[in-house]
Amino acid sequence: MIVENRTWTGELREAVSDLTPGVALCVVFLITMFFVAMFAPWIAPYNEAAILTNESFSPPNAEMWLGSDYLGRDVLSRLIYGVRVTLSLSLIITLLSFFSGVGLGFLAAAFGGRTDMWMSRINDAMLSFPSLMLALIVINSLGSSFVVLVFTLAFIDMTRVFRVARALAVNIMVMDYVEAAVVRGEGKGWIVWHEVLPNTLTPLAAEFGIRFTYAILFISALSFLGLGVQPPQSDLGVMVKENMQALLYGEYTTLYPAFGIAFIAISMNVFVDWLLQRSNAKLPDEI
Amino acid sequence: MSLWEIVRHRLVLGVGTLLFVSVLVFVGTEILPGDVAHAILGQNATPELLDQVRERLGLNEPLHVRYFVWLTNFVSGDFGASLANGADIGTEVGRRASNTLLLALSTAVIAVPLAIALGLAAAVKPGGLVDRAITSTSLMLISFPDFLVAVVLVTIFAIKLRWLPAIASIRPSYDVFDWIRVLILPVTALTFTILAHMVRMTRSAVLNVLSSPAIEMAILKGVPRRRLLLRHALPNALGPIVNVVALNLAYLISGVVVIETLFNFPGLGRYMVEAVTNRDVPIVQTCAMIFCSFYVLLNMTADILSIMANPRVRYKK
Numbered sequence: 001m002i003v004e005n006r007t008w009t010g011e012l013r014e015a016v017s018d019l020t021p022g023v024a025l026c027v028v029f030l031i032t033m034f035f036v037a038m039f040a041p042w043i044a045p046y047n048e049a050a051i052l053t054n055e056s057f058s059p060p061n062a063e064m065w066l067g068s069d070y071l072g073r074d075v076l077s078r079l080i081y082g083v084r085v086t087l088s089l090s091l092i093i094t095l096l097s098f099f100s101g102v103g104l105g106f107l108a109a110a111f112g113g114r115t116d117m118w119m120s121r122i123n124d125a126m127l128s129f130p131s132l133m134l135a136l137i138v139i140n141s142l143g144s145s146f147v148v149l150v151f152t153l154a155f156i157d158m159t160r161v162f163r164v165a166r167a168l169a170v171n172i173m174v175m176d177y178v179e180a181a182v183v184r185g186e187g188k189g190w191i192v193w194h195e196v197l198p199n200t201l202t203p204l205a206a207e208f209g210i211r212f213t214y215a216i217l218f219i220s221a222l223s224f225l226g227l228g229v230q231p232p233q234s235d236l237g238v239m240v241k242e243n244m245q246a247l248l249y250g251e252y253t254t255l256y257p258a259f260g261i262a263f264i265a266i267s268m269n270v271f272v273d274w275l276l277q278r279s280n281a282k283l284p285d286e287i
Numbered sequence: 288m289s290l291w292e293i294v295r296h297r298l299v300l301g302v303g304t305l306l307f308v309s310v311l312v313f314v315g316t317e318i319l320p321g322d323v324a325h326a327i328l329g330q331n332a333t334p335e336l337l338d339q340v341r342e343r344l345g346l347n348e349p350l351h352v353r354y355f356v357w358l359t360n361f362v363s364g365d366f367g368a369s370l371a372n373g374a375d376i377g378t379e380v381g382r383r384a385s386n387t388l389l390l391a392l393s394t395a396v397i398a399v400p401l402a403i404a405l406g407l408a409a410a411v412k413p414g415g416l417v418d419r420a421i422t423s424t425s426l427m428l429i430s431f432p433d434f435l436v437a438v439v440l441v442t443i444f445a446i447k448l449r450w451l452p453a454i455a456s457i458r459p460s461y462d463v464f465d466w467i468r469v470l471i472l473p474v475t476a477l478t479f480t481i482l483a484h485m486v487r488m489t490r491s492a493v494l495n496v497l498s499s500p501a502i503e504m505a506i507l508k509g510v511p512r513r514r515l516l517l518r519h520a521l522p523n524a525l526g527p528i529v530n531v532v533a534l535n536l537a538y539l540i541s542g543v544v545v546i547e548t549l550f551n552f553p554g555l556g557r558y559m560v561e562a563v564t565n566r567d568v569p570i571v572q573t574c575a576m577i578f579c580s581f582y583v584l585l586n587m588t589a590d591i592l593s594i595m596a597n598p599r600v601r602y603k604k
Contacts, residue, residue, distance in 0.1 A: 128304045129311060130582045132541040133575050137315040140563045140571045213430060220432045221545055225560050240434060244549075247438075247446050247453070255442065258435045265430035273426060 015278075023274045026267035033083055033264055040084040044077040049232060057243075057251040066256060069243055075253055078239060082257055085235040087264075089150065090215035096154035097215075098208060101161025106196055108162075109169030110188045120166065126159045131218070139227050149228060153218055157211050164207050164283060168200040202279040209272035210283075213265045220261050236261050294591055301587035308579045309361075313354050316572050361576060367569040369562075376573055380555065384577065386457060387547070387554035391539050393470055394477040399532055402482050406489025406528075411516060413494060421486060428483035433545040437476035441549075444472060455550040473550045480542035485535040492527035496520050526596025533589030537582050 019027065036043060045065075046052060052064065053072040060067045066075040108119040138152045169192075172178060178195050186194075222228030223237025231238065239257035246253035276282070341347050348356075360367065366376035409421040445453035455469045496502065497520050505519045544556035551557070555574055562570035 125304065125307050128583055128586065129308055130537065130540050130579060132544060133578050133582075134311075134315075136559065136563050137312060137571065137575055140566060140568070141316060141318060217430075217432050221434070221541065224432070224434050224545065225548055227560065227563055237432070240432075240438065244438075247442055250446065252442070254438060258432065258438050261432045262430055262435050265432070266427055269426055269430045 018278055020274070023270055026270045029263065029267045030271065033087065036080055037084040037087040040080045044074075044080040046074040046077040048078045048081040048234075049073065050077075057246045057249045057253055059251060067251060067253060069239075069253055070245055075243075075256065078234065079236075079256055079260060082234055082236040082239050083260065083264075085229060085233060086216060086220065086237070086261070089146070089219055089229070089235065090212055092150055093153045093157060093215045093219070094208060094212045096150065097157030097161050097211060098204075100154070101158040102165040102204065104158075105162045105165025105167075106169050106192050108166045109173050109196070110192050112173070116166075119162075123159050123162050127163070131156045132221075135218070135222060136227065139222075144222075144227055144230055146229075146233075149219065149222070153215060156218075157215060160214075161207065161211060165200070165204065168203055169196050172196045172199050202275065203281045203283055206272045206276050206281065207283060209268050209275070213268045213272075216261060216265055216268075290595065293594055297587060297590055297594065301583060304583050304587075305580060308583060309358055309576060310354065312572055312575045312579065313357055314350070316568050316575070317350065317353070357572070361573070366573040369570055370567045371565055376570055379558065380573055380577070383553055383555045383558050386552065387543060387556060389466075390470065390473060390477065390547070390552065390554060391536075391543060393474045394481070394539065394542075395536060397474065398478045398482050398485065401478070402485035402532075402535075403489055403528060405482075405486045407493060407516065407521070409486070409490045410493035410497065410520075411512070418490075422490070425483040425486045428479060429487070431479070433480050433542055434549055436479040437472070437546055437549050440472050440476055453550075455552040457553055473546050473552055476549075477539070477542050477546050480546070481535050481538045484538060485531060488531040488535065489528055492531055493520055493524045495527070496524040499523070526593050529596060530589045530593040533585050533592065537585050540578050540582060 051072045052074055053068050055068060055072060056070045058064065058068045058072075064074045064076065066079065069075050069078060104119065108116040134156055135152050138148065142148045172195060173191075175195075178191060181191050181195060219228055219235065220237035220240070223235050224241045226241060229235045229238050231242075234242070236257040240254050240261075243254040243257075346353070364377060366380060368375055369379075405421055405425075409418040412418055441453045444451045451472050452469060453472075455473050457469065458465075461469070493516075497516075501523070502515065502519055505515055510519065543554065544560060546552070547554040547556040548560050555577060559571060559574035559578070561567075562574065
């Protein structure tokens, strides 16, 4: 059911006024990061690939605010481009997994019976496979490229989204108003679009945030292992890996991207937590 | 269904899952663009040589035949030889698996009691100061990439203070104290990667039990809070908590892979990452099967324990 007497802007204004300072800080940080990602070429002081000095891990200075990396490139510029790669890959992965996972999950819930049973069974079988292992096997066979990473991680995430979306939708399908719609003679598509979707929107939004964070952490871990984004391209995970040596020189170069990932993930999780508490919504399970 | 029938059913399902996993591992690693023969010969591949190698490795057999040969070999402990140097994988896996097991067990021994204690402490007074501190810290920890805590620990304890080694390589001459010195940082880092989830889920499992009618009755009787928690709630929450612990130990897999790589620890995880980098298929298959079996068995154990802990199932005829 859609509550008609509320406008989109009104809801947004109300939500903004509900933000606690901590949550607001996280939201502002996330928005800033998205702007940085979008306008990286204009914001970054240097080209990410330009070798500016022949000194590895030079300390922060007036020209290079965060110093240079192991090849003498500007760390700040590389961070800005790294955020761009990490966020855009994660966003594409999450969007793909969401459209497929929610679509199939709703389909299973709407049709029920045999269809639901088989779809859930296949999905459960996929879930019995540890996600990192699945990714490693695919990368072993196909090598690592943006396309392979995006589709593999989107597929892995899809199995998780399917389960959540199906569980949420099954709870709606047994409601009286759905039964009323069935009696009225509405089709399955209408019911999914007009009853199931609006009533699962908040928990799905929260799940989107969780999956997005998960994609960021997953892709960073793969890149850190040297199996994700491949040089000369780099994301934050690659930066952590290639600058590990800096620690031996007493520089903190490797910590900037590592904390960058953590801050983005923390902000997203705090926001999701707030969203769930505010709407009193619950996700089907805590994993 | 009686308890044993349910457990037996779950065991059968577990074996089925293992078979499914083995098919996926095999098919996933065998369907390469260019087969294993190409991978071995690389630049030297001439059609004649390719044929020879394919013949020797049995690659001309159909896929399902090769799968059964591979599976029977795997189950009987014959993992084949590395493509890179022809060394027997079994010996290497044995050595590395025991290292990884030591790492994982040490982590579990520390993380599990700590997580249960913290989860309980948080559940004592939901919304209280302790709860808020524990919940928000764990939310933060969940958001950390697996390598973050490790990198910070290395920075502080290995580089700045020089108390502990930054690299956890193992020498045969090591005695117990050397081992402990080497393991402290990896184990601590690994503990952080699995702790947060376990704490959060323990907390919600206990809170779930606390909202049951039996506990409400105990509260109304005037049972003191501490006694209520330890004598009334904890025994009932034990099933869910055991389930939570088993499920979360599965997080050890990705943790182990990242932490071993970071510390250069000679374990199964790093072995697998190196093999994936070199496309050494038999090693990837073996490691994937070991990790996946561990995961499937843990999930199965979790399910069976929670079935057994549920009195409604246990006492049903």
